[in-house]
Amino acid sequence: MTAKRVLLGITGGIAAYKSAELVRLLKKAGHEVRVVMTAGAEAFITPLTFQALSGEPVRTSLLDPEAEAGMGHIELAKWADQVVIAPATADFMARLAHGLADDLLTTVCCATDAPIAVAPAMNQAMWRNFRTQRNLALLSEDPQITIWGPDQGEQACGDTGPGRMLEPEQLVGRLEARQESPSGLLAGRRVVVTAGPTREPIDPVRYITNHSSGKMGYAIAAAAAAAGASVVLVSGPVSLAVPPGVDVRPVCTAQEMLEASSRAVDEGCDIFVATAAVADYRPEAFVSQKIKKSSDSMNLSLVRNPDTLATIAARTDAPFTVGFAAETRDVARYATDKMMRKKLKMIVANDVSVPGLGFSSDRNAVTVFWPEGTESIGPDSKQAIAARLVALIADHSSRIDQV
Structure with a gap:
């Protein structure tokens, strides 16, 4: 130092x-x-x-x-x-x-x-x-x-x-x-970050969601802004303060996440970081009135949601795209498979089954994979991990720009 x-x-x-x-x-x-x-x-x-x-x-x-x-x-x-x-x-x-x-x-x-x-x-x-x-x-x-x-x-x-x-x-x-993460590391670059969960409505009072708090994504958005980037944060429903200097765009469902992310990339994007925990499935039909409890069981038919990360990575003008993989077992195998299938430049994986780390916690431990290598970061605060991730992303994205 x-x-x-x-x-x-x-x-x-x-x-x-x-x-x-x-x-x-x-x-x-x-x-x-x-x-x-x-x-x-x-x-x-x-x-x-x-x-x-x-x-x-x-x-x-x-x-x-x-x-x-x-x-x-x-x-x-x-x-x-x-x-x-x-x-x-x-x-x-x-x-x-x-x-x-x-x-x-x-x-x-x-x-x-x-x-x-x-x-x-x-x-x-x-x-x-x-x-x-x-x-x-x-x-x-x-x-x-x-x-x-x-x-x-x-x-x-x-x-x-x-x-x-x-x-x-x-x-x-x-x-x-x-x-x-010096102030000029991402100077002049435009970064789009997705964060938080999505909510897929069942009826006016119920929805499907997950345990994502958005803390990791918000920390990355803050670190990118501190490194000089122009940052758009597409955020699912969270209870977090907006980082200074960040343009936050709230969404609720996976479809809204895709639409807002696509618009942000259309406006110009050098780096896309998808930390959001987007629901893979949504109810096939939304019931306009509250479903009343009438039996001991209820069947809910689900359909596949659009994949924001894969959609952005597949664009002909795709930015440097970074994905996240929250796993409970075989973390490295599942993460690297996801990276290859979705044609990502980098993926950040963590084991959310570890107590005190990941979802809802202020701390995390991650392993970063890219085609030529890997690096483990943490356990540490999400802010410290975000700063290191921003430094890695800036370094690898600039190398590609120079090719």
């Missing part, structure tokens, strides 16, 4: 003990590190620990007369190339989401132009709380802020679920992934 000046903010959670290892790893990677601690963080670990590891004085107070004689909070804000908040408590996320500047760390976040990465760490019930999720949505809409995590698993309180801070190695990996 290119050396960066990393400002690490530490807030008051038990995961603060992991931040010491994070500082060590950042220094080992060649970065300069300065640390800002909240009063709550000092209750879990001492500033002296971070001073010893970083080789820099640790700042803890906005009202420190000596440090603020030279407007220290502004100096810190200008010094940083990257701000990382790890751990970020529910309280800190709430204050950051609402623009408060009532201590040194929130003030620096308000004053800096550097990107801010937030690594949440809290009890699973606090993470799932409506107010925390509302604050998360606000932060996700901020183009300066990215959310790294949280992870799932056993927590200090004994609960199990989402809310664990990502491990220090994963956080450093996120920083590395961000640097692997």
